Amino acid sequence: MKIVEIRDRTFPISSPIRNAYIDFSQMTLSLVAVVTDVIRDGRPVVGYGFNSNGRYGQGAMMRDRFIPRVMAADPATLLDETGENLDPSKVWATMMTNEKPGGHGERSVAVGTIDMAVWDAVAKIADLPLFRLLAKRHGREADPRVFVYAAGGYYYPGKGLEALRDEMRRYIDLGFSVMKLKIGGADLAEDRERIESVLDMLGPGQRLAIDANGRFDQAEALAYAEAMSDYDLFWYEEAGDPLDFELQAQLAEAYSGPIATGENLFSTVDARNLIRYGGMRRDRDWLQFDCALSYGLVEYQRTLEMLSTYDWSPTRCIPHGGHQMSLNIAAGLGLGGNESYPDLFQPFGGFPDGVMVEDSYITMPELPGIGFEGKSDLASVMASLSSD
Template identity: 65%
Template sequence: MRITAIRDIVAPIKSDIANAYIDFSTMTASVVAVVTDVVVEGRPVVGFGFNSNGRYAPQGLLRERFIPRLLSARPEDLQGEDGLVDPHRAWAAMMRNEKPGGHGERSVAVGVLDMALWDAVAKANRVPLWRLLADRYNGGEADATAWVYAAGGYYYPGKGLEGLQDEMRSYLDRGYSTVKMKVGLVPLEEDLARIEAALAVLDHDGSRLCVDVNGRFSLEEAIRFGHAIAPYNLRWYEEPVDPLDYLAHAALATVYAPPLATGENLFSMQDARNLVRHGGLRADRDILQFDPALSYGLVEYLRTRDMLAAHGWSPRRCVPHGGHQFALNIAVGLGLGGNESYPDVFAPFGGFADSVPVRDSRVAMPDIPGIGFEAKSALYAVMRPVAEG
């Protein structure tokens, strides 16, 4: 298997929505197509990748460093024993001459290409990625379904409590039983009213609602907010403080007993290790949200999984950020705790295959080779022209 071409574009995912920290009015994503010389059913195998929301398209890094390194590598240096491209070897080629630390945006660029490589390898094997991962890394055991939750509840111009409730009802109507909403942008009393409005739609069952601060609070604000929401017994309280302030996480965990969730803005195994070493998180209840598409891809995620196991964390405590099919395949194949879902935002990148229904916040994976992008028509309409050049 040889890589014959790599093509990329920048696609807009702009929206008028906002969380407590940023708006998404200028958000973009990189889309790549890795074309190979392997032919299946008369067509060259092409792997696709893109970056998750929240980070902008890393086109400069892709074109200046990481795509050229893949294309200039000797084909035999990228191949595994089966003759196909080995994503681990490709990862090493992409990271050649890169110093450790400073994970920043380069982890996003590598993650985009890593996603495309795994898609291509699974297609060349004619199996879904979740099956490939289960067979290689999970003793052949794949979950029958994955738990998913509907992420929404963004701040939006003119959106009041009734609009928030209508949004949450729409998720329930589409099969989700657990939902998430944004908090932290408005005064505490206003956010509490928003939380109570959402809970009214959920039969006042706090275990069905997650809240997400997106790292906006100081420790003092996070503690105050935590005291206010603790009686609701929410599913989790997400990213309450800066993602790299491990001491603040540890301090908050001493006074907030219900589950915390964080990790979507940590982009390496080393950062994840610092979090579990120094962040005071509790392996019996807290949630880790590392996003493989943003954090150097699946190759690095496998290292993170092994590190977590060495520190006493079950993969079931991992629920990746991003709401994309790549993370969903990983969740099913590696036995994670579930996956985020974006039913209404970040189109066409959010959401899963068109034929995959959600029932009681669970989805079953289709038997489609690769990651399954071809079964999501709106997304494939963006990807296919990239492959064709």
């Protein structure tokens, strides 16, 4: 078997929302189709992938470097030991030929997007949901029940407290018991008002997480930490620059509640530095590494192996991104859950049709591959790329 073609297209996922750092008015992502010569039901098997929101489309980089390397390789060098399926690690190594270490930046997003499509194809060829394929390969039982939380609470023009509460009520009505609110795009007094307005409407067992998107310097991060200690929050996320491990360590000393970070660390080495120097506490804190932004599942498995050497459980990992790839990793490799965007970044966010949220848990459907075809609006967009 072989890869016949790799296609990509840039799609807009623009929105008038903003967090503490960026607005999404010009946001895009890349969609990739890996077309194979394996025929099922009269059609070639195609794997799909896309990058998470917040990092823009990576088409030029993929077309200039990574796709040509894969297509120029001897097809036999990309196969597993059976010769009947792709080996994602070999495809990954081919993409990274002549790439220097370090300086991960946008390169990790381009590779992670293609890697997602490769894994989708591999699981489809194996005729298994990706989460069951991963569990089988790692000698573990898959758990199709996955914790999810609703990411929202963005700043929006004219959005007052009542509109914010309406948004959170909608998430509760959808079945979520944990929601996330953006902070840092206003002053502390206004953010406290926003937080309290949501906390006041939550019922028993319902929790709120907050996310500063890396906005704060040390003084601001600690000022918010002091103020946030008044609340029982699910977590306080990404207070400062993701590579400022000293700030992170100081925050962990000052704030006794759970901290979350890692979505903007794009390699196993960077993740290891966070564990070594960021003061993260394995009994309460959360790691948000996102495979779609950090070289894909091939690299993410290395990150999980690294975490195990520091006695971190994979259950402390709840990836950023809100995509079905991380849902499959969570179910197959025992992560703590996954982010979800019930309303935003459509059709790329959300779950397959018919999947319901109950007390912030979903049950994975038994769909081959990542399961994209189970979400009709997304499947239509993907089919338009592979059928051109």
